[in-house]
Structure formats: structure tokens, C-alpha cells
Amino acid sequence: MDASHIASLLLALPEGLRISDLTVADTLLIIQVFSTHPLACCPDCGHLSSRVHSRSVRTVGDLPCAGRQIVLKLTVRKFLCPAPDCPRTMFTERLPDLVQSYARVTNRLREALVALGLATSAEVSERVAPSLGMMVSAPTLLRRLRAVSCPPPTTVRILGVDDWAWKKGQLYGTLLVNLELDKLDEKQRQHVEQLQAAHQDLDTAYQLSQAFVSMLVEHRHQDLDGWLSQAKQSGIAELKSFAEADSP
Numbered sequence: 001m002d003a004s005h006i007a008s009l010l011l012a013l014p015e016g017l018r019i020s021d022l023t024v025a026d027t028l029l030i031i032q033v034f035s036t037h038p039l040a041c042c043p044d045c046g047h048l049s050s051r052v053h054s055r056s057v058r059t060v061g062d063l064p065c066a067g068r069q070i071v072l073k074l075t076v077r078k079f080l081c082p083a084p085d086c087p088r089t090m091f092t093e094r095l096p097d098l099v100q101s102y103a104r105v106t107n108r109l110r111e112a113l114v115a116l117g118l119a120t121s122a123e124v125s126e127r128v129a130p131s132l133g134m135m136v137s138a139p140t141l142l143r144r145l146r147a148v149s150c151p152p153p154t155t156v157r158i159l160g161v162d163d164w165a166w167k168k169g170q171l172y173g174t175l176l177v178n179l180e181l182d183k184l185d186e187k188q189r190q191h192v193e194q195l196q197a198a199h200q201d202l203d204t205a206y207q208l209s210q211a212f213v214s215m216l217v218e219h220r221h222q223d224l225d226g227w228l229s230q231a232k233q234s235g236i237a238e239l240k241s242f243a244e245a246d247s248p
């Protein structure tokens with residue numbers, strides 16, 4: 001096994017990609033990569049081609065290695081499409097296992113940055129990423145976070161409502177939490193039941209929360225005033241505060 005193959009394995013490059021050269025520049029590692037696939041598939045007609053027209057170099061960021069930022073210099077080939085009736089006479093080979101078309105970072109670096117952004121925030125990620133050997137701007141990361149697919153919304157059966165003051169007396173926020181009891185383990189369920197037994201207010205809060213969810217789901221705007229009135233009279237400080245903050 002030659003050194004190039006070993007380096008490819010260490011960097012976990014997808015099958016068929018090889019390293020031709022490495023350059024270390026301070027905290028930067030520049031890696032020249034090329035594809036060994038003999039054929040490429042035309043994206044329009046699907047025909048395979050082995051006729052290389054030309055080569056160009058594409059620069060993409062990759063996951064850091066041993067504290068060094070990594071830049072891949074990908075030598076990509078342009079192939080001539082063999083199908084005479086294909087509107088695309090020439091196409092650039094795709095490397096979807098490594099990087100998407102026109103992307104400036106590899107799939108795995110994008111995934112790492114998105115994970116960092118989801119765990120912190122775009123602004124924090126922008127500050128922290130360089131110390132991890134990655135570079136990203138907050139607006140770019142925000143755009144990627146918005147592209148992350150979310151599971152479809154489900155009907156909320158058990159809702160927790162809380163509110164807090166961003167700035168007391170001026171600006172309030174409300175927190176709605178899906179408290180699906182089925183997802184509690186046995187110990188947590190017992191704890192909830194003990195709390196319900198010890199605090200009768202919990203039943204009232206539960207009933208009002210359920211009524212609130214039902215009102216939202218069924219779009220019964222006309223019932224809001226009645227619900228706010230019940231919340232104010234419930235004797236539960238959080239619900240009373242929530243109702244009064246939302247009253248005109």
C-alpha cells in the first residue's frame with residue numbers, strides 16, 4: 001500500500017478518490033485530490049463516458065485534521081457525452097459522496113457545522129469554529145440551518161405553558177412545551193403523579209392547558225376571552241400572568 005493510499009484511508013476519502021500531494025502551511029493543510037473512476041455519468045441522459053475533454057481544479061473546505069484546517073484541491077474532469085442526441089455535449093464529473101455540485105465545503109464539514117450551529121447558535125459557531133479548524137460566517141450557517149429538514153408537526157396532546165419577561169413590564173415571551181406523558185419513563189411518570197396528588201393546582205393547569213391547545217388546534221378564536229378569564233381566576237400565578245400579559 002503506497003503513501004497516497006494510506007493518506008486517503010486516514011482522511012476517509014470516498015472510494016475512488018486518491019491524494020496526489022500534500023502541502024502544510026502553518027495551520028493549513030492543502031491536499032491535492034483526484035478521482036480514479038474511469039467513467040462518469042452524464043447528468044442529462046445517463047450515458048457513461050470515458051472521453052476526458054479537460055481538467056480543472058476545484059477548491060473546497062474539509063473537516064480539520066489534528067488541529068489543522070484542511071483545504072481540498074480537487075482535480076475534476078470534463079467528459080464528452082457519447083449520446084449524439086444529448087443536449088449536453090460536455091459535463092463535469094460529480095463527486096456526490098464527497099461534495100455537492102457548486103458547494104464550497106464537503107458534505108461532512110457542512111454536517112459538522114450544522115451540528116455545531118444546532119447545539120449553539122450561528123453567532124457562537126462563527127466565533128468557536130476557527131478554534132476547531134473550521135471557518136464559517138453566521139449568515140452562511142443560518143442559511144444552512146434553515147435548510148435542515150424538521151419532522152412534520154404532530155398534534156400536541158399535553159402542553160406546558162410558561163411565560164417570562166425579557167424586560168420586566170415591557171416585553172414578555174411565552175414558552176409552549178409538548179409534554180407528551182407517553183414519553184416519560186416509569187420513574188418520571190410516578191413523580192408526575194406524586195406532584196399531581198400533592199398539588200391540586202396541577203389538575204386545573206392541565207385542564208386549562210388542554211383547553212388552550214384545543215382552542216388553538218380548532219381555531220376557536222371566539223373562545224379566547226373566556227379562556228383568559230378562566231386563567232385569571234384559576235389562582236395559578238403563571239397562568240394568571242400569561243392571561244394578563246395577553247389581555248388588551
Ligand SMILES: [Zn+2]
Binds near residue numbers: 044045086
Ligand atoms: Zn448526455
